[in-house]
Amino acid sequence: MVKGFDQFYHAIDSYIIFFYRVTGIGMVDYMAGTFCLSLIAVLLGELTISLALRVNAPYLSGLSQRKKEKETLSIKAYETGDMAGYKALNKEATDAWGRQFFAMMAHSAAILWPVPFALGWMQTRFAGIDFPIAFPFSLVTDSVGYTFSFFPIYVLARIVFGKLRPHLPYFASVHRHLTQVSA
Numbered sequence: 001m002v003k004g005f006d007q008f009y010h011a012i013d014s015y016i017i018f019f020y021r022v023t024g025i026g027m028v029d030y031m032a033g034t035f036c037l038s039l040i041a042v043l044l045g046e047l048t049i050s051l052a053l054r055v056n057a058p059y060l061s062g063l064s065q066r067k068k069e070k071e072t073l074s075i076k077a078y079e080t081g082d083m084a085g086y087k088a089l090n091k092e093a094t095d096a097w098g099r100q101f102f103a104m105m106a107h108s109a110a111i112l113w114p115v116p117f118a119l120g121w122m123q124t125r126f127a128g129i130d131f132p133i134a135f136p137f138s139l140v141t142d143s144v145g146y147t148f149s150f151f152p153i154y155v156l157a158r159i160v161f162g163k164l165r166p167h168l169p170y171f172a173s174v175h176r177h178l179t180q181v182s183a
């Protein structure tokens with residue numbers, strides 16, 4: 001299995017390392033390359049979740065409809081004084097809500113699957129390279145590795161993508177769909 005990952009990282013290396021050699025200034029190239037790698041990870045994650053949501057849309061829509069239906073019926077049962085019916089219908093609505101919630105949590109995890117692969121590739125290139133850090137962080141440690149810089153840059157890439165999403169060809173339609181669903 002490790003050999004498979006090594007082969008994968010070797011296959012993508014020449015494409016990714018390009019982003020780390022743009023200016024010829026070491027730290028600028030590292031930050032720009034890590035931003036590009038993070039942006040690729042964000043794009044892959046967003047593409048994955050958008051496809052998963054499209055495939056599972058009928059299931060999620062059905063859960064949402066079932067939840068609303070059972071909530072409405074449970075309120076009517078409560079108003080008529082049917083406490084047994086209210087409790088049973090409320091339990092079914094809660095069950096549908098829970099299923100919908102955990103389905104969305106599973107979909108959200110799809111956003112992050114590229115991160116370990118990005119870090120795995122970075123390990124092949126930057127393992128053992130330490131970056132000195134300044135005060136006040138230097139009170140804790142003198143230097144950090146590539147993972148310390150990856151995560152803030154990844155968050156920045158997510159923010160940038162979030163601002164660009166409504167204007168990108170495929171993702172604009174996904175953004176409109178998500179906006180309509182949440183409204």
